[in-house]
Amino acid sequence: MVEKEEQLGGLAHRLTATIEGANIGQYLQALIQKTSSHPNIQVMTQSLIVGFSGFKGNFTTEILVGPGMYSRKIEHGVVILATGAGEYRPQEFLYGENEHVMTQLEIADRLEKKGAADLEQVVMIQCVGSRNEENPNCSRICCQTAVKNALHIKKDNPQTEVFILYRDIRTYGLMEDYYAEARRLGVLFFRFKAEEPPRVESSANGVMVTFRDHVLNRDLAVEADLLGLSAGMVAEDTEELAAILKVARNAEGYYMEAHVKLRPVDMATDGIFVCGTAHSPK
Ligand code: SF4
Structure with a gap:
């Protein structure tokens, strides 16, 4: 997981409770803890994606990993865009x-x-x-x-x-x-x-x-x-990442799915998917 901020969670840190009364802060902290301590998940915070190449099943992403901003290349099969909204x-x-x-x-x-x-x-x-x-x-x-x-x-x-x-x-x-x-x-x-x-x-x-x-x-x-x-x-900082990954955005700056009905979470490039408010307000 590549996160540009100091910690995971994004806008959810500013939310207090749901309309039903559930405590968002507690839920978020538990989720961050679960994610960060999972043996198969590596979280890189304060990190930026600076390069991307390859095809479905064989992507290479170049990341500047914070806080030292050292360069690292990761080989992976798919991409999930979950950059949220502001x-x-x-x-x-x-x-x-x-x-x-x-x-x-x-x-x-x-x-x-x-x-x-x-x-x-x-x-x-x-x-x-x-x-x-x-x-x-x-x-x-x-x-x-x-x-x-x-x-x-x-x-x-x-x-x-x-x-x-x-x-x-x-x-x-x-x-x-x-x-x-x-x-x-x-x-x-x-x-x-x-x-x-x-x-x-x-x-x-x-x-x-x-x-x-x-x-x-x-x-x-x-x-x-x-x-x-x-x-x-509003869509958040999608322009640069869209240019690096060569994926389409709509007029409001949200990532655009391959087909609104038939492939609603796929981007047009095979192996790249979008979730949450990176796609549109939900
Ligand atoms: S109509 Fe839509 S945009 Fe307007 S306040 Fe309600 S949810 Fe927000």
Whole structure:
């Protein structure tokens, strides 16, 4: 296993719990321990792939192995691309300018550490950095993440008002139950149009969010002490590796399978496979 970071796990290190309540950190640590101590698995961290040649069953990969960055060649039969994806870093809605604006991952972390006792009004904006011209994909995870954080807030502090501003709610499959639960607990959902996104301004105690309610057909304004942005997933660093391995990527930068129905985890080159979010948001 070749890992460019200091440790295995990637983005999962920033996740706290699943919507069902399972502890992701514990699971991840157990998995890392199991992988690292497996007699047939060698983990190379802080390492980079710099060369690749061969064919199915007979590949040679050249790796700079960290931290010393010495060169090593490995002969192997197949490749599995599992480079994952990252969280979109918002350029909009005052993210990075106002400390009251956070992504959903940051909110989950904040709730884990500080709870919601000090929160009076929380607004969440969906589809930030997804389903637009640059990134037409639905990130598939952010609706349930917003619902998960909203439930966390409501259970911690039922007095907190939570407003979720959405284009479509896509809580896939059985996740719909959590959406229904959020509604039952009083989370308020407002739909907005892509061409009429909410407007966000700094205010004395946080941020003022103004949006058009399509039922009332009028603007509503909420002063929030926390604004959560449901930042989508973005492909991570696939360009260089794709060039080295000579594999195709789609317009959003994800590795592209050989055939969407018949060979969904094979790359066009025999012996190279893709898994997880390196392929697309799951
Ligand atoms: S999962 Fe929800 S918030 Fe995320 S891109 Fe899809 S519709 Fe938008």
